[in-house]
Amino acid sequence: MVKAIIAGVAGRMGGRILHAIHADDGISLAAAFERPGSPAVGADAGTVCGLAPLGVTVRDRLEDVIGLGDVIIDFTFHEATIAHARLAAEHARAMVIGTTGLTRDEMAELKDLAARFPCVQAPNMSVGVNLLYKLVETAARVLGDDYDVEIVEAHHRMKKDAPSGTALQLARVAAAALDRDLEETGVYARHGMIGERTRKEIGIQTVRAGDIVGEHTVLFGGIGERIELVHRASSRDTFARGAVRAAKWVVSRPPGLYDMQDVLGLKD
Numbered sequence: 001m002v003k004a005i006i007a008g009v010a011g012r013m014g015g016r017i018l019h020a021i022h023a024d025d026g027i028s029l030a031a032a033f034e035r036p037g038s039p040a041v042g043a044d045a046g047t048v049c050g051l052a053p054l055g056v057t058v059r060d061r062l063e064d065v066i067g068l069g070d071v072i073i074d075f076t077f078h079e080a081t082i083a084h085a086r087l088a089a090e091h092a093r094a095m096v097i098g099t100t101g102l103t104r105d106e107m108a109e110l111k112d113l114a115a116r117f118p119c120v121q122a123p124n125m126s127v128g129v130n131l132l133y134k135l136v137e138t139a140a141r142v143l144g145d146d147y148d149v150e151i152v153e154a155h156h157r158m159k160k161d162a163p164s165g166t167a168l169q170l171a172r173v174a175a176a177a178l179d180r181d182l183e184e185t186g187v188y189a190r191h192g193m194i195g196e197r198t199r200k201e202i203g204i205q206t207v208r209a210g211d212i213v214g215e216h217t218v219l220f221g222g223i224g225e226r227i228e229l230v231h232r233a234s235s236r237d238t239f240a241r242g243a244v245r246a247a248k249w250v251v252s253r254p255p256g257l258y259d260m261q262d263v264l265g266l267k268d
């Protein structure tokens, strides 16, 4: 039985991850913690997430509970996640990271740290989005430079980072398939007399509204036709189940940085 530690258990994803663990016979909750000062600290983790009490008290420091579990599942905030990864490296503890919005420096540090512990990091843990990456790669290769690539993502009003980590990954996939540098071709905003669209730009646009769980559209616009590849998440449980699958997979891997394509066996 894999023993999991949930970081940010009182968050939108933390709660759904606890439900996914509760429904799975192969993994159990060893510990849970929250941001210091959170009202959830000291409460029972089950109660915090709308389940019956589980006998696991929410703590406020990973340091105090890291010895209790095999794997830390972290969907929190970029600065917290990188601090947790430093501890995971120190204690050689496996980690699943769903947090998006890590800075370039934080990503570089995570790559270095992961030489000391096995880590799955992915901006989207749903099977559907990981399949979408493959479909986008194929479409971009077939359609080539004659079709304009535009990515539109929509999320709930509480989301802090933009564009979504998934939209950025979709853009990276399209750029690689078209042999383009996203640093040079990514266009994240348009306003005013901007002139005609340049042929090789990849547009990445953000919508924030209400309670949208997560939607991503990749549009290939040609002359006389357009193709749209769309993924709509209607429940966070799809991400939570993916995170639990990754947690069970990563505990027996050697140190290194993996993604959901590794977990799902989608790498060529």
Ligand SMILES: NC(=O)C1=CN([C@@H]2O[C@H](COP(=O)(O)OP(=O)(O)OC[C@H]3O[C@@H](n4cnc5c(N)ncnc54)[C@H](OP(=O)(O)O)[C@@H]3O)[C@@H](O)[C@H]2O)C=CC1
Binding pocket: 007, 008, 009, 010, 011, 012, 013, 014, 033, 034, 035, 036, 038, 075, 076, 077, 078, 080, 097, 098, 099, 100, 101, 122, 123, 124, 125, 126, 161, 239
């Ligand atoms: N990879 C994937 O499949 C998915 C990724 N995400 C990503 O996951 C992240 C979280 O999303 P979401 O659940 O909606 O956000 P929430 O804000 O609802 O949850 C984050 C939780 O982490 C807590 N937290 C912040 N700092 C710490 C800390 N130092 N230690 C412990 N807990 C901490 C927050 O507490 P407080 O609110 O008190 O600050 C909050 O309870 C985002 O980056 C999002 O983009 C989301 C869905 C799917």
Ligand SMILES: O=C(O)C1=N[C@H](C(=O)O)C[C@H](O)C1
Binding pocket: 100, 123, 124, 155, 159, 163, 164, 165, 166, 167, 213, 214, 215, 233
């Ligand atoms: O913050 C969210 O909610 C989500 N974030 C992820 C991202 O930034 O790609 C994935 C998902 O769409 C939900």
